[in-house]
Structure formats: structure tokens, C-alpha cells
Amino acid sequence: MSEDFTDFIYRQPFQDDKRRTTAAAFTNSGSHSSAFDDHSSLLINNNLQMFDPTFAEFLHGSNDHTSFSVAVDDQRIPAEAAPATPNSSMSSSSAEAAAGDEESNKGKKEAKETLEDESPKKDSKAKKKGEKKQRQPRFAFMTKSEVDHLEDGYRWRKYGQKAVKNSPYPRSYYRCTTQKCPVKKRVERSYEDPSIVITTYEGQHNHHVPATLRGNAAALFAPSMMAPPLIPLEGQGFPQEFLFQVPHLYGGGGGSGGGSGSNNMFHQQNFSSLHQQQLHHFVDYGLLQDIIPPVYPKEEA
DNA sequence: CGACTTTGACCAGCGC
């Protein structure tokens, strides 16, 4: 299914680090590698400098972050999955790739969550045994930030936290507090670079951004999360997830410590046409078209 | 008092 993309990933002009990361990620699919061990993912690691810094900035209005990345759909960033991951750049392990189509473990839980919404209680837990659930599209953002929970314009309620294998940092689970909104997100820190926060959004908001939010986030994020179901996860040959990083050109707070490790990954020289194509690809999937503000093109200009 | 966080327990999928 997403093999195409996996392949694509391998072809990326990764840096040494990247390569190793990727390799590690793909070979380290022990069991549930980790938070980001789903299917193959499409990576646009370094070299991708498509967005204007404002893009990253809109993320949460603050300037904690210096980098930003996105993963779409079932893929997760093998933050912890890649023990050898030199930097937090994500790669994806195809461990759950197979699951992508059919969905596997988490699907069921999510199913109950996303489908039944907030109504399900322990009850739902007991039932829905054989019931399988399709996975919601996911967007993983890697953000360099001091705070774990980044402001993205929506209100979230934390409903769980788990220690992550291979990582000293726990993973937090959040759910959109808006009723009927099935969106969930996971937040964890890269064990490689503690300064990087990996946020994975799952599902799409079916409501507008709370008015109380920062204009930035609200304006920019709302659309993306509210986009209609555009990801035919199953059998579409789509990348279960893809992600890209956006270097934050602003001095992320004077060479933030963590930045060091990520410097490599966020260090790009130019935005080649290839990347543009890639971006287009993503956009075509309709996943980012809303997320990506019209500012990126100006990068060229 | 309502909203949110913390935290232990539970459940299911997967690999061995």
C-alpha cells in the first residue's frame, strides 16, 4: 500500500544521520516499536524548506519551536522506535504498515473513541471485540519547544499518559474537548532531542477553532483540521503517513540546546523542485492543502 | 463547581 512512499523515503537524499535513522526505524519494529511505528511514511527530512517561518509560528503562536514537521496518517515518527536515531527526525517504521490497511491494534480502541465519541465508557471497552476500526488520518508535527503541549488553537483534555519504550519521556494522550470531535493527539518528546516535541494528530476536527484562541492558530489550523475526510486510508496506495519538517529559520532562541541535534535535520540549503513536487504530492492527498498556508510558495518568490 | 490532570488498571494486538 504505502510501499510507494516507503520507497520514496529511501530515495530521499538523507544525510548520514537520516539514513541511519531510517534504517534503524525500519529494522527496529520489534513489536510496537513505539509511538511512531505505524506504516511506512513519507519523509521529507531535511532539504525541505518549503514554508515560511510563519508557518511554524502559527503552530502555536509562540516562538518556542524552531522546527516543525508533519506526518500524515497512520505513520508515526519513530522517535523512540529508532534507538539508533541520531536525531529526532522522523522516519517511519513500517512495522504497522500492514496494519494501516486493515488497521490492527489501536484501531479498535480508536474506533470506539472516534466513532462513539465521548459517550463510550468502560462499556465500550468490553464490547467491540471483533470490531475493527479504520484509522483516522494522522498528522505528526515535530516541534522544537520547551513545552510539551503546544498551543494549536484547540482545547484538549489529557486522558492518559504512558511511558514509552526506549524513551525516558512519557507519551501523553489528548482528546479534543469539543463534543463530537473525534480528534485526538499524542504528544511526546524525542528522546534523541528532548527539545523536540512530537505531536501526532489523529482525525479531523469537525468544528471551528474556539474563538478564544490565538488568531494565528485558529486561522491557520482550523481549516486543516476541519477538512472533510479526505484520506481514504484503505487500499488507496496512499502513504499512511508522511511527514516533513519545516525548519524554523528564526533563531530558535539562540541555538537552543536541543537544537543541536536537530540542526542537521533542519539544516537545509535549498528548496529543490523535487521537494516542490513532493509537496504537491502531499497536497494532492488533501492532507496538507489546508494546513499549508499560502505562504510557502512565496519561499520561491 | 466545572474543567482539567494524574495515575493505576484494564484490554487487545503482536511477536516470540
Added chain:
DNA sequence: GCGCTGGTCAAAGTCG
């Protein structure tokens, strides 16, 4: 079949 791990629930605690 067993153990590990990820994901979720829900009671209790905290905060404004």
C-alpha cells in the same frame, strides 16, 4: 500461550 507494549478508561486529585 505468554509476555510485552500501546492505547484507553475512570476514579481521584488539582486548579481557577
